[in-house]
Amino acid sequence: MTKTYYVTTPIYYISGNPHLGHLYTTVAADVITRYKKMQGFDTFFATGSDENSLKVLKAAEKASMDPKSFVDKEAEKWKEFFKKYAINFSRFIRTTDEDHIKTVQKVLRNLHDSGFIYKGKYEGWYCVDCETFYAESEAEDQICPTCGREVFWISEDNYFFKLSAFGDRLLEFYAQHPEAIQPESRYNEVLSSIKMGLRDISVSRSSQNWGVPFPFDEKHVTYVWFDALINYITVCGYGNEEKNFDHYWPADLHLMSKDIIRFHCIIWPSMLMALEVPLPKKVYVHGWWLTSGEKMSKSKGNVIDPDEVVQDLCSKTCIESSLAVDILRLFMFRESSFGDDAIFTEDRFYSRYNFDLANDLGNLINRVYAMTGKYFNYKVPQITQWDDVFHKETEKDIAKYHQLMEALRFKEALETIWALINRCNKLIETSKPWELKKTENTQRLEGLIYTLLDTIRSITFLIYPFMPHFAEILSKSLCEKISIDAKICFGQLSPGTTVNQIGVLFPRIKIYTKNQEAEENKKEKDHQISFEDFLKLDLRVGEVIEASKVEKADKLLLIKLKVGQAEKQVVAGIAQHYEPEQLIGKKLVIVNNLKPVKLRGIKSEGMILAASDDNALSIITLEKDMESGVKVK
Numbered sequence: 001m002t003k004t005y006y007v008t009t010p011i012y013y014i015s016g017n018p019h020l021g022h023l024y025t026t027v028a029a030d031v032i033t034r035y036k037k038m039q040g041f042d043t044f045f046a047t048g049s050d051e052n053s054l055k056v057l058k059a060a061e062k063a064s065m066d067p068k069s070f071v072d073k074e075a076e077k078w079k080e081f082f083k084k085y086a087i088n089f090s091r092f093i094r095t096t097d098e099d100h101i102k103t104v105q106k107v108l109r110n111l112h113d114s115g116f117i118y119k120g121k122y123e124g125w126y127c128v129d130c131e132t133f134y135a136e137s138e139a140e141d142q143i144c145p146t147c148g149r150e151v152f153w154i155s156e157d158n159y160f161f162k163l164s165a166f167g168d169r170l171l172e173f174y175a176q177h178p179e180a181i182q183p184e185s186r187y188n189e190v191l192s193s194i195k196m197g198l199r200d201i202s203v204s205r206s207s208q209n210w211g212v213p214f215p216f217d218e219k220h221v222t223y224v225w226f227d228a229l230i231n232y233i234t235v236c237g238y239g240n241e242e243k244n245f246d247h248y249w250p251a252d253l254h255l256m257s258k259d260i261i262r263f264h265c266i267i268w269p270s271m272l273m274a275l276e277v278p279l280p281k282k283v284y285v286h287g288w289w290l291t292s293g294e295k296m297s298k299s300k301g302n303v304i305d306p307d308e309v310v311q312d313l314c315s316k317t318c319i320e321s322s323l324a325v326d327i328l329r330l331f332m333f334r335e336s337s338f339g340d341d342a343i344f345t346e347d348r349f350y351s352r353y354n355f356d357l358a359n360d361l362g363n364l365i366n367r368v369y370a371m372t373g374k375y376f377n378y379k380v381p382q383i384t385q386w387d388d389v390f391h392k393e394t395e396k397d398i399a400k401y402h403q404l405m406e407a408l409r410f411k412e413a414l415e416t417i418w419a420l421i422n423r424c425n426k427l428i429e430t431s432k433p434w435e436l437k438k439t440e441n442t443q444r445l446e447g448l449i450y451t452l453l454d455t456i457r458s459i460t461f462l463i464y465p466f467m468p469h470f471a472e473i474l475s476k477s478l479c480e481k482i483s484i485d486a487k488i489c490f491g492q493l494s495p496g497t498t499v500n501q502i503g504v505l506f507p508r509i510k511i512y513t514k515n516q517e518a519e520e521n522k523k524e525k526d527h528q529i530s531f532e533d534f535l536k537l538d539l540r541v542g543e544v545i546e547a548s549k550v551e552k553a554d555k556l557l558l559i560k561l562k563v564g565q566a567e568k569q570v571v572a573g574i575a576q577h578y579e580p581e582q583l584i585g586k587k588l589v590i591v592n593n594l595k596p597v598k599l600r601g602i603k604s605e606g607m608i609l610a611a612s613d614d615n616a617l618s619i620i621t622l623e624k625d626m627e628s629g630v631k632v633k
């Protein structure tokens with residue numbers, strides 16, 4: 001039977017826009033789900049919106065909308081936001097969904113019948129921002145002990161949940177399951193909080209009518225946290241689709257940040273114990289994204305908007321937004337240790353981009369693909385010789401990656417991928433494929449390029465949970481598919497497979513200080529030419545009629561071209577990238593009015609246009625067939 005894996009994120013208050021903090025938890029859930037799916041698990045991933053709050057009511061009032069229309073609009077926005085970031089949730093649950101309301105009412109009735117919910121009088125403080133009750137002594141100065149905002153006094157008849165009955169049972173459970181709250185520091189925090197004693201909590205409100213109605217007392221609506229926690233069982237079918245519920249519950253992982261552990265590690269397990277439902281296997285508490293040293297939050301006005309980060313990256317690099325999304329996803333987990341706080345700055349983001357992607361990974365792919373093109377005509381070579389040490393190291397890295405992913409140590413898992421990438425780059429430097437080519441050491445060259453391509457293939461699968469779009473592009477270029485059947489080990493690429501070129505995926509970004517930026521702008525202006533200057537160039541279509549190597553010059557080819565009625569000859573430095581016979585019949589672009597010069601004693605009457613960088617060169621040809629001699633402008 002296939003094993004199941006059920007992961008949740010908190011359901012979010014949708015009264016404001018999603019920010020980097022919300023994205024972080026949700027991408028983490030997506031990363032782990034994609035990973036588990038690849039491992040063959042039957043996964044279920046739930047996220048959603050927490051809509052029955054006072055916060056929502058206030059935001060709707062501010063927007064002059066009725067609360068239901070307001071949440072309908074906002075929930076849609078959040079859902080689309082997550083989809084844009086390649087988050088593949090199984091269901092986006094809303095606490096105004098009909099099945100959820102029914103489940104909450106069922107739970108309330110059940111707990112009332114079994115005596116865990118009783119009526120009493122509530123007096124105490126309430127913080128709207130945290131949607132939390134505080135005892136008189138906890139907020140004497142009328143300041144919320146959690147967020148520092150003003151609290152207000154509540155005095156009303158309420159229903160209470162007998163939380164006090166669960167202290168000992170919770171301690172017993174956590175003693176038997178120390179893995180149930182991670183990291184360990186959070187486990188200790190929860191335990192000492194339980195040991196300090198638990199008081200019953202209010203679970204209804206009678207002074208507002210926005211919320212899940214109490215099934216046995218119409219004057220009350222459910223306290224938003226009590227209703228929200230139940231989403232984790234509604235979403236997989238509790239009291240509704242029992243088969244599905246039994247299939248996925250208990251949840252394998254509840255993800256969240258540290259501000260809401262009391263609800264998840266004390267109140268929620270007590271509710272489940274009262275319902276006689278098994279407890280979730282693990283709560284993992286990650287850190288906060290900080291800006292200017294503080295937790296990001298809408299009310300502090302210090303939030304990072306992921307859409308702005310993505311747009312800025314796109315405008316600096318001209319890459320597709322789906323790839324930019326992947327880059328932000330990667331950054332969040334490469335930069336932060338899951339469990340610790342992290343700081344977002346533009347500087348860190350772009351430095352990481354340049355180092356990790358433009359330099360390390362991007363360079364590796366560009367070099368290996370260019371060499372495959374040049375030495376093996378874009379076909380995966382045979383492998384008869386390989387480097388045992390390299391393969392053993394790779395195997396070790398892959399095994400380590402799996403252990404770290406299982407432990408949710410994403411940053412370190414990514415470090416093992418980068419260790420692999422860097423070892424490949426080093427292998428190129430030390431094996432010098434260009435010299436193997438010169439000395440005709442074919443077997444060694446084949447083995448080397450095969451190894452590099454095959455390792456890139458492994459990297460594709462390892463990086464997939466973090467960068468799904470990128471992995472898709474890379475796997476396609478190797479004629480593969482991301483699938484659970486894919487084996488991540490040496491020797492999976494079939495010799496002869498076509499390697500499709502993918503161009504430069506991560507162009508380097510220049511990071512300037514203000515002064516450097518001004519200087520660069522000036523330089524750019526100095527380099528500008530006028531339209532009249534441009535018109536002085538006579539660019540023409542030329543058809544190659546003859547091509548040959550220039551004796552004793554490794555880099556030069558002598559190319560004869562027909563340019564309209566005229567015949568021209570050009571000496572071009574492209575011999576390391578093209579064989580002469582490859583060029584015959586090609587239509588190229590030639591600078592026709594360049595003053596003739598002599599190169600190695602041979603007259604050269606123009607210049608052929610080509611794109612080139614350190615590794616590759618491509619002559620400019622025409623997209624449609626045109627007569628030779630036609631002007632290029």
Ligand code: MSP
Nearest residue numbers: 010011012013021025050228229256257288289296
């Ligand atoms: N609605 C409750 C959760 C109910 S779950 C039954 C809630 N919502 S929230 O909109 O405030 O979202 C809180 C969650 O968003 C955090 O637990 C965390 O997962 C994520 N984050 C919000 N701000 C964050 C940071 N600055 N950094 C990291 N994650 C953050 O609480």
